[in-house]
Amino acid sequence: MTSTALPRPPIKGSRTQPIVAGLVTSLVGYTSSFAVVLTGLKAVGASDAQAASGLFALTIAMAICAVGLAWFTKRPITIAWSTPGAALLAGAAAVNFGWSEAVGAFIMTGVLIAATGAIPWLGRLLAAIPVSLAQAMLAGVLLQLCLAPFVALSTIPVYVAPVIVVWLIFLRLSPRWAVPAAMAAALGIAGFAMGQAGTTFLVGELLPTLHVTAPVFSLEAFMAITLPLFVVTMASQNVPGVAVLASFGYKTPWRASMISTGIGSSVAALFGGHAINLAAISAALAAGHEAGEDRSRRWIAAVSSGIFYILLGLASTAITALASASPTGLLEAAAGLALLGTLGAAASSALSDPTSRMSSLVAFLIAGSGLSFAGIGGAFWALLAGLAVRFVIERKRH
Structure with missing residues (x-):
């Protein structure tokens, strides 16, 4: 007597859930931090047109890398721009070099990211930098922006009070959408203020455009931007991104991910983008249950997020124009709200270990002080001072 297995019933929503999850991933990733990116790029010398170009270039690079990695590996690997890196740029306004040198520093950041995947010893060298120090440096950089x-x-x-009220309401009702809602409120207020002032734009002026910037390479920019941006991007985005995917049972192809995002960062840098990396927080949206019960199809969510990123990128120039026409301080305030969660997580990680608390505290204070010495911003000196304190004082305790 033989028995025939009953056919497995189809999983409900399996066809559409990954696509919807990709849409949510791109919406949350873009709307929750575009203001941070614009603030950071302008802080290191970008004009409105160059900042809009950088924003557009980053979305294209993110889309290509996400679609390529997810398609070929069949894993839900999502890509994001380096939000902590953009915040670091926002704190580098006191540096004594121009936009072309900043672009050169962005290109070198991409080279280092790619090299981390191609050269094993470079990855080991990066791993030797204590995570607590990298988080302390990031927390210090974020401090001033989060006060905005x-x-x-x-x-x-x-102008600001309604944005904060919207943020608090959504933080209570739907935390995931708190920052996007605050950003939407800020843009709405900016649009109202622009209308009151009678400011108008021609349709052609709002179309996305890529502006190439000839890079200039300098040691100052390398130390002030490249090294801190590289460390923050790796410690706060790429490493956590691997951990998030692992928590859902997916192994990240490290070599392929670093080489592709490194090359993508360097190419986007020519058009004003600072850096792209593995998504961390938003990665859970594409790798988790929201992308469907069928784990073998969740990679579609990553592909979907890449496609939607391109559509969102088409609005980069319009969003930049609207943000530029907003009341002075409104964009920075919205960016500060977006980074409060990141600041809390970075500060908690930096100070959690009592044996390394002093070096982390020194790094945090120097990064938050706005120190600029020899044309190099505080992020580099914070990392250097933190390592020195760790070597001289804390090494004996371990």
């Missing part, structure tokens, strides 16, 4: 929304309450309260 509350400082702005005293200068432009009528």
Whole structure:
């Protein structure tokens, strides 16, 4: 007597869930941090057109890498721009070099990211930098930017207060959408202010355009931007991104991911983009249950997110124009709200280990002080000072 196995019932929503998850991933990733990227690029010398070009170039690079990696590996590997890196740029406004040198530094950052995948010893060297120090440096860099929304309450309260209220309401009702909702409120207020001022734009002026910048390479820019941007991107984005995917049972192809995102970063840099990397927080949206119960099809969510990123990138020039026409301080305030969670996580990680707390504290304070010495911003000196304190004082304790 033989028995025939009953056919397995189809998983509900398996056809559409990965696509919807990809849409949510791209929407959350883009809307929650585009203001941070614009603030960072402008801080190191980009004009409105160059910042819009950088934003557009990053979305294209993210899309190509996400679609390529997910398609060939059949894993839900999503890509994002380096939000902590953009925040680091926002704190580098005091450096004594121009936009062309910043672009050269972005290109070198991409080279280092790619080299991490191609050269094993470089990865081991990076791993030797204590995570607590990298997080302390990031927390210090974020401090001033995260103070912006509350400082702005005293200068432009009528504009900033509604944004904070929207953020708090969504933080209570739907935390995932709190920052995107605050960003939408900020853009709405900017549009209202632009209308009150009678500012208008021709349709042609709002179309996405890529502007090539001839890079200039300098030691100052390498130390002030490349090294801190590389360390922050790796420690705060790529390493956590691998961990997030692992938590859902997926192994990240490290070599392929680093080489592709490194090359993508360098190419995008020619058009003003700073760096792309593995998605960390938003990675869970494409790799988790929201992308469907069928784990073998969740890679479609990553491909979907890449396609939607291109569509969002088409609005880069319009969004930049709207942000530029907003009341002074509004964009920075929205960016500060977007980074509060990152600041909390970085500070907690930096100070959690009592045996390395002093070096982390020194790095945090120097990075947050706005120090600029020899034309190099505080992020580099924070990392250097933290390593020195760790070597001289804390090494004996281990």
